[in-house]
Amino acid sequence: MKQWIAFWSILVKDARCYYLKPPNISWALIFPLAWTGMFFIKSGTGLDSVMTLLPGVVSLSILFGTTSLLAVAVTFEKRGRSFERLLLAPIPLEVLMLAKTSGAILFGIANAFVPLAIAACFADLSHVAWAATVPAVVLIAVASAFLALFIAVSVSEVFEAQTFSNFFRFPMIFLCGLFFPLAKLPVFLRPLSYLLPVTYGADILHEAIHTAGTMPLALDFGMLCGFCVVLFALSLRNIRRRWIL
């Protein structure tokens, strides 16, 4: 029970200090709108392309929503030494880091539903397989949040967190099959795509939204879960090695 009180308090505190700040809420709204608009205009195929673009925009919204704030927030708290307060609390490191990432996960999930809501105004979403879409959104958010945590633990300064985040995020726009099928990528880049968690999340969404997935759903979900476990374990290991010196 005591651990849950701590968990909930960390989540609420982070939501208030970071995720529910007006600039971040506006970022959550404007960012998906800008991406949707950009690809919509670029495709030139009118409203027909909404369903084709939706999986990529949803994935990107989650990826940028989770990584932008979490990596910076954790690094900021580490620099200001307020993170020490959390490390001194009598709660297991695993619970602590899950609490720390929960805010980002929820923020990422909320981000995902912005483009979905917009799309609902222009396209018929009745054929979307929600049973696959919703878990995919959650798993992409979890994997992205753990990626952000991994980034935060690997750097010391806030600006490094931003730079390092972009090092992962921007290639993902092109390498994860969000807007261009993986088959169209140069052969030498394709192995890289399969090393990125969003590739599998986007594939589930392509399948669930416009039946254009390229891999079995079980493989996609399995890989996403695997990425979540590995990234979280790596982050914990790095915290123990780098922060609890």
Add this chain to the structure above:
Amino acid sequence: MTDEADLVIQVEGLSKRYGDVRAVDNVGFTVRRGEVFGFLGPNGAGKTTTINVLTGLARADAGTIRIGGVDCTGNPKKGQHLIGVVPDENNLYPELTGFENLCFCGALYGMRRPEREARARELLMTFGLVEAARRRFGGYSTGMKRKLTIAAGLIHHPPLLFLDEPTTGLDVASARQARQLIADLHRAGTTIFLTTHYIEEAERLCDRIAFIVSGRVVRLERVTDLVQPHQARRVLLVSVSDAKAGLGEELTLAFPAYRAAPAGPGQIRVESEEPICIGPLVRFLEERGVEVLEARQVRPSLEDVFVEITGIAIDAMRKEKEKRGAREGAG
């Protein structure tokens, strides 16, 4: 003989390296229930590293640690519910108000809402921060930040409190208030592990003191036992208009029973095992064109013990620490 159950901290053979630097080297000590234990040493001696290892913010390379009888050597989390920590920097959340910060810290220790809110109000009252309770921590003055940081360390009624430089950066009134609070906590039975650069503070508050130099505990005694050998010594502080170089040596040559040395700008410190005759000293100085502004006898203190053990002037060390505190306050 101290009963093992009365030992709140038991440390044996504690060592910690950072690369090539041996920050803590085979340190061992015990802290008894209800005592104020001072941990003093020059900057970089290993005080904060020791606190970090004891509280779980750093890992020991060797040695054993027991907190409240619980072996925390491999798993510091086991003892963390027993300890409160006031770090040397104010590390609360600038975005949250004073009240919210205290409530959040209480929640980290599993305190339920009514309990932590009541305790937060009580602490805000104790520290005179009631009016600032709804203001953001980021907008507090340095002194207010320090007070709230100390309050945060007490939120869960810890039986053992680590205070790392608690009064650094506080104005005189706030520092006095903080010392009074430490004394009150001591009276209430809280065990306190204190590091400070204010030696008079340690002398006034601590029951026992360990001196750490270059990562090793070089002396551990009761304060009275540390100071007593120095009490027989006479010390005279002479303020002069112009403390020329070599004046101390000249005095020592002229008065072989005394040891004279500069003690800061315009001051000479004269020590002796025998009573010091002020008249001949003043005449000697005036004959050399040095005007004596003041001569006063001072009581040898723990500061003398510190200087003797560490060979480091406290003033320089304290100023460096205060500069750091001021930079933090400005930032």
